[in-house]
Amino acid sequence: MPTTTQQRTTILEVAREARASKTSVSRYFSEERERLSPDMQTRIAAAAQRLGYRPNRMASGLKGGRSRLIGMLVADIRNPFSVAVMHGVEQACRERGLSLMVCNTDNDPAQEREHLALLASYRVEGLVINAVGSPDRELQALVEQGTPLVLLERELGEVEAEVVGLDNVRALDMALNHLQAQGYGELLYLSEPPEQASPRQTRLTRFHQGIAARGLAGEVHCRPLGDTEALHHAIGDFVARPSTVPRAVLCANGNATLAATRALRALGARLGEVGLLGIDELDWCELVGPGITTLAQPTEAIGRAAVECLMRRREGGGERIAPARRVHFQASLIPRGSTRR
Amino acid sequence: MPTTTQQRTTILEVAREARASKTSVSRYFSEERERLSPDMQTRIAAAAQRLGYRPNRMASGLKGGRSRLIGMLVADIRNPFSVAVMHGVEQACRERGLSLMVCNTDNDPAQEREHLALLASYRVEGLVINAVGSPDRELQALVEQGTPLVLLERELGEVEAEVVGLDNVRALDMALNHLQAQGYGELLYLSEPPEQASPRQTRLTRFHQGIAARGLAGEVHCRPLGDTEALHHAIGDFVARPSTVPRAVLCANGNATLAATRALRALGARLGEVGLLGIDELDWCELVGPGITTLAQPTEAIGRAAVECLMRRREGGGERIAPARRVHFQASLIPRGSTRR
């Protein structure tokens, strides 16, 4: 049995079939379709249909033509928040006829650099980046090459790029206001190590400012969540310590909420009695105990906004470099039993 | 200020800088590096380094050279199970120097067809498919074009492709054995509509066979999970009906488990008293009530296996078409309080 390696049809074959030139066929599949005579259009449409023609994106990406490709760098694909944002990015891309190429860095700066180079080698037309480290050099190279960039949440050094994300300052204020209103007076703030990651920094700083301004007592645990021993220890101490003031744990993101919930469960703490509030809404928050109070981020909107920034950049691009901007979204509080005493 | 649209360096510039030919540079970046003299290698390495050269994947994907691109079609990116498998696929790709392009179809057959054509237009070297509908025609076209295909879980009509997934028959047997051993005698099987989706079919069929063989009473609710009213009604009826035999709900996948947990909570049912067992392990299953018993799938392994199949196909490809095969993985039971009375 012979190999049926049926070659993919090319623009040339369509041209022949439609008694037209390559140019016309190319035009038909580009923005310039209108410039063709109705008759020509029908012929090409029919021929393409018959032959099942599809432009080869690799080829069009080569010659000045656009690759129609957007790249996205995700720090942790298993984080539901990242996926939700990605979903928004994806939809916005689809609506614009763009394809999305997603790379997961698994929180590894080395992989991040590698992926960045990779995406560049595919000549993506824009890049949405949820960074782990600080690949300033690589990003700067991309910017100079003319690739529009959008950073999710964390802003990076000198890089000329838009930043889209949550209004972390107000988010933290909302959280603290709610906890205070519910009568919690001693707080434990739980976060992964902030290092350079700017949103974690912002949230942490605001936590400190916020408790000071409100006269609340507070402490902080900023260790890798993987170190469950340290975590259980910290939470255990916090909960067991004698005090007359109700206590609550404030989690900086979804992962922290998961870790805290596990720890509290292991300790046999009753949610609400020990308060619990997490940033990021998750499927299961309503199902655990009396429900976990969360601060939901408008994930889809964030994703869409990222693509919008990209496109705006591309339009205006070339001539003058627009100033880097910031787009901030507001969180919304979902009160549940974990902050009801 | 002039636009700094610094052109990306090409193979030609590297060649000049290294006093070599394009061919040699090309060889350096391909499998044939060893054929170059040590001196030549050093010169090229240095030049490439200096100029920050990276081969343009678009260009190399054009001429017979490989695109180094693997495509993946995901039915629902927000399903943690899909993401976990994707993570395995991703790792396997990385280890082989392949890039992964992921497309989410949002459970829409139309988008599925669209994305398939898209991936084809990028000349992917292999495709991992988690199908929603039955895009037989599109897939057949890809196969004939020589693209290796791997289907996740569901097998599709006549298409010549490997299938990787869970051993659903044994998984259901494990579930039923466990439920019976724990003393549950009446079961409600909860699934999304099976239609053509073969794993759902398989699981449903085995459920019917299994309860018959074991002398258990059973019924089935196969409606879209979005219809919460119907769902609550069904579960409410099931739970409230007078009977002397303990009852349990068996969920066909993670989404069903989520929906069932919500419904049971709304009904005020106590987990364990009403049994609950779900296929697919999720972050939160250990946290709800006494914990939800699950059947975990080896997701990473499934993803990796998919890529392995792809590669095997590509190696042996061309000459003779290997027979389509099936790779089955075993689930593992994680017993928790939801099936303890």
Next chain:
DNA sequence: TTGTAGGCGTTATCAC
């Protein structure tokens, strides 16, 4: 071991 020449499928330029 190294280089030359042609072609991959498309788009851009410039004629007609």
Next chain:
DNA sequence: GTGATAACGCCTACAA
């Protein structure tokens, strides 16, 4: 409106 023709950056016979 339409169509030759030259790039685009790389790979691959074929030569040397």
